[in-house]
Amino acid sequence: MSKRTAEKAEKAASSDKAEKAEKPVSADSKLDLLISSVDALTRSQAESRSMLDALTRSQEDSRSMLETHLQRFNALEGQVTALVENQGATSAHLASHDHELNLLRISANMNEQLLRSNNARILGFPVLEDEAAAVGDGGVLLRDRVFNRLLKPVFEAAVRDRFLLAPPAAQEAVMRIYRTGRPVAGSASTPPPIVITFATPIIRQALFRYKSKSLPSPNTVEKSAGAKRFFVVEDLTKPVHRLLKTLQAAEGVAKVWTVDGSIRFTKTGNDSIHKVINVFDPIDKILSG
Numbered sequence: 001m002s003k004r005t006a007e008k009a010e011k012a013a014s015s016d017k018a019e020k021a022e023k024p025v026s027a028d029s030k031l032d033l034l035i036s037s038v039d040a041l042t043r044s045q046a047e048s049r050s051m052l053d054a055l056t057r058s059q060e061d062s063r064s065m066l067e068t069h070l071q072r073f074n075a076l077e078g079q080v081t082a083l084v085e086n087q088g089a090t091s092a093h094l095a096s097h098d099h100e101l102n103l104l105r106i107s108a109n110m111n112e113q114l115l116r117s118n119n120a121r122i123l124g125f126p127v128l129e130d131e132a133a134a135v136g137d138g139g140v141l142l143r144d145r146v147f148n149r150l151l152k153p154v155f156e157a158a159v160r161d162r163f164l165l166a167p168p169a170a171q172e173a174v175m176r177i178y179r180t181g182r183p184v185a186g187s188a189s190t191p192p193p194i195v196i197t198f199a200t201p202i203i204r205q206a207l208f209r210y211k212s213k214s215l216p217s218p219n220t221v222e223k224s225a226g227a228k229r230f231f232v233v234e235d236l237t238k239p240v241h242r243l244l245k246t247l248q249a250a251e252g253v254a255k256v257w258t259v260d261g262s263i264r265f266t267k268t269g270n271d272s273i274h275k276v277i278n279v280f281d282p283i284d285k286i287l288s289g
Contacts, residue, residue, distance in 0.1 A: 105239075105280055112237045113261035118175075118204055119235035122146060122194040126218075126225035127183040143177045144170055146194060149222075150215060150230060151207065157214035158206035168203060175199050191226070195235055207232060234258050239279045246283055253287070 131141055147170035155173070158164040174196055181192030198204040211232045218227035236244065240261055247256045247265050256265040263276040267287075276286055 102280060106278060109237050109239050109279060113240060116235040116237070117260060118198045118201060120196050120198070120204060120207060121233050121235045122150065122196065123231040123233065124218075124227055124229055125150070125191060125194055126222050126227040127179075127191050128221075128225060131183055139177060142179070142194070143174050146177065146196070147174060149219075150232075153216055154207055154210045154214045155203075157210045161210070163209065164202070164206050168199075173199055173203050208234075234261060236261060243276065243279045243283075243286075247286075250283060250287065 155167045176197040179192040252268050254266045254268045
């Protein structure tokens with residue numbers, strides 16, 4: 001294309017644009033444009049209203065759901081409150097039962113210890129062949145041997161000190177005697193303890209008062225049977241005996257002993273005597289008293 005031809009084409013294009021720019025927009029076109037804009041706005045408002053309605057319904061649904069949850073929460077809260085109140089009543093009921101049970105245990109232990117008030121236990125007395133072989137008269141044989149070897153010297157000391165008027169005979173002093181286990185002669189194990197029930201409290205008191213100085217030591221035959229030393233102790237219930245052993249091993253306890261089944265103890269560096277009131281109390285509570 002020549003330069004002149006290009007300039008003619010450019011002038012023609014510029015002339016067309018000028019004519020279009022100068023040509024006025026008709027009123028119908030303006031109205032159509034306005035109507036189109038209104039329709040678009042109307043559709044936008046309808047969509048907005050639809051969205052608002054949907055949001056409103058969603059809020060109502062959420063409010064309804066919240067109210068339902070609140071009702072369920074209040075119901076559950078009421079149930080929890082009732083359970084807590086019921087648990088409190090149950091706990092109080094159980095605490096009352098525990099208190100009554102503890103009182104019964106204390107009472108039962110005291111009554112059992114009272115039944116043993118005329119008893120004594122002898123430890124370390126060996127089982128000889130004739131005692132192990134005895135059938136019908138084993139109790140009499142054991143009574144006579146224990147009385148003659150251990151009790152008679154103690155009662156004679158009580159008579160010399162005028163605590164007893166006269167030494168009692170075996171059948172007068174001992175109401176009942178037995179071993180707590182089956183006697184086996186020559187057994188390497190510790191011989192079963194012997195339990196004695198005395199006829200009167202004064203005879204038992206004489207034994208415990210004079211045993212420390214008058215209780216004999218094992219003779220040659222008894223030593224050959226394994227005896228090393230004889231001990232006379234109170235016949236304690238299991239709870240009392242268990243607490244006695246616990247206190248003997250407890251730190252800070254100097255001495256532990258019993259008086260008619262009641263435990264006494266002293267603490268290290270303190271001569272004050274403490275008496276155990278309730279053998280079922282925890283050891284910490286007993287020691288803190």
